[in-house]
Amino acid sequence: MDTELSIGAVAERSGVATSALRFYEDRGLIHSHRNSSGHRRYRRSVLRRVAFIRFAQQMGLTLTEIRGLVDELPDNRVPDAEDWARVSAAWTPLLDAHIERLQRLRDRLTSCIGCGCLSMQHCGVLNPGDELAQHGPGPRLVIDG
Amino acid sequence: MDTELSIGAVAERSGVATSALRFYEDRGLIHSHRNSSGHRRYRRSVLRRVAFIRFAQQMGLTLTEIRGLVDELPDNRVPDAEDWARVSAAWTPLLDAHIERLQRLRDRLTSCIGCGCLSMQHCGVLNPGDELAQHGPGPRLVIDG
DNA sequence: CTAAGAGTTCAAGTGCACTTGAAGTCAAGG
């Protein structure tokens, strides 16, 4: 019995649309090979990979950034728990920093927006570098530093 | 001496491009009136308003959501500290929920992606509702629940 | 008088992360 998955099966099991899966493949985030009739076949390990992608997206990473992370996974063999742990460890600090940043922002919220100091020149909440202004057009994600 | 600001002055003081300010105005997030030559004039209070918008954006709110928040501010008079405190209080729970969600995700990261349970069917990290799939197209922000 | 610099409007373009639609292939079932 073949243990490989069709794109429809991956979509169903992962909750990610087939169009998104093709898009991820196009972007090099996941890989597949083709069966005799030209249909994509996925290893079961793609499920964990897709899970990781969605997870990282929820953390605010772009697909480009995520690609940088999953590229660290082995290509020649099915990644094991250790591989995943390594990749996860690589970006956990990023996640930590993100949470800390949000907490700092929240902590200053009452004491800052609530009062009158939110004049951006002196207030620490907004302007540590005015990072948002540095980025290009398009919607900005929560993570940016 | 007039205490009102031109769009250029607001841009400089807030770090937000003039094009973005016009865009915000178009979306009803900020307001201005015109001087004799048709140029926008802003009250100084617009600076705090813009600050709030950027702040809320960094929390992951869309401009539409932010509009809902700033609409609570008084239109007939310059908002005072109490007005801002009220608006801030209104969405602080949202921010808290966001931070908590991230923390839950982080806490499960090692014990979940690191091991082998990330199969999406049973893992609590990803699928509590599969919220992302509910949304329309376009990039997804970090906040979504 | 002319040029610079700041402002104006409106339409179109950008980047991300997809989705949707059109047109086609392929295998299985009635």
Add this chain to the structure above:
DNA sequence: CCTTGACTTCAAGTGCACTTGAACTCTTAG
């Protein structure tokens, strides 16, 4: 043989948050 369903590619569309460009006005300085 025909339909159904799952798949294929490729181009174009979508939503957000803007930016950019073209064509224009208005004020001030030289």
